[in-house]
Amino acid sequence: MSQDIQKEIGIVKVSDEVVGTIAGLATVEVPGVAGMSGGIVDGFAKLLTGTQLTKGVKVEVGEKEAAIDLSIIVDYGVSIPEVAWKVQENVKRNVEQMTGLNVVEVNVYIQGVHMGKKEGKEENRRFEVK
């Protein structure tokens, strides 16, 4: 699937993957986003192709509009609604600026909270069960 933009001297095609990559990059640059969360298929794709540019991103592109679903992991301690709002705004702005598509919806799925390795180890050290 790709988005065709009719111009006077030809057609400009923007593939779904390009939209997905723009969305992915716009997502991870928001402070508070620890990373994208891919499913089994993403992991399998990475195994086969060695690339994972659109991990955690699903894009539906219509003629002039696009809807984007993002699966992300956020850092512990940040305000989740605030981070999600910033992600939505940043993704919408970047995709619209770079592709000319009208982004009608950016759905954010918070799949996990990044706790950091240090805290996890601390937890194990603290207790001894009787």
Next chain:
Amino acid sequence: MDIVNRIGITLVVVALVLIGGLGILFSINLIDLDMITSFVVTPNSKIYVASFSLLLVLISILVTYTDYRLKEKGQGVVLDNPLGKVDISKQALQDFIKRIGQEESNIRITNPAIVLSKKGVVIKLETLVSSNRYIPEAISNLQTHIKDRLEGVVGIPNVSSVVVKVSQIGKAKEERIRRVE
């Protein structure tokens, strides 16, 4: 889930193509019933057919189970805003609650569960509490802390209750080291 579903769908398609193909071959007289029955009669071919059928059954069960588990796991808290929805998965909420437990001294949260009801979000969890703490006070603090953080940081407007079960009593390692010294 997709990969399991795809394997399942592929196997079902293979099975249907085999059955359909046999039907077509049978109908145009390229194969007769005796050939099929003579093939299935040999012990080896019976094992092949049984293995393939068993594989199909197992894949079907696996697909159904995985689908059910993922649907159950994914049903989290949904917050709407003009740009789209924000869906916070149960897994994320569980991670978050466990991390809150780390901030409370001498309490460890082991099994957080999130129940979405009409009245609001109910948090159920099991805890391990240090033996040097007054349990009602420690749990009360934990409940308040969890409710405040979920409402303030996660943005859930309606945490109706935090149900805590003290399942184990532990001893903080620092305390034990101090006593040995």
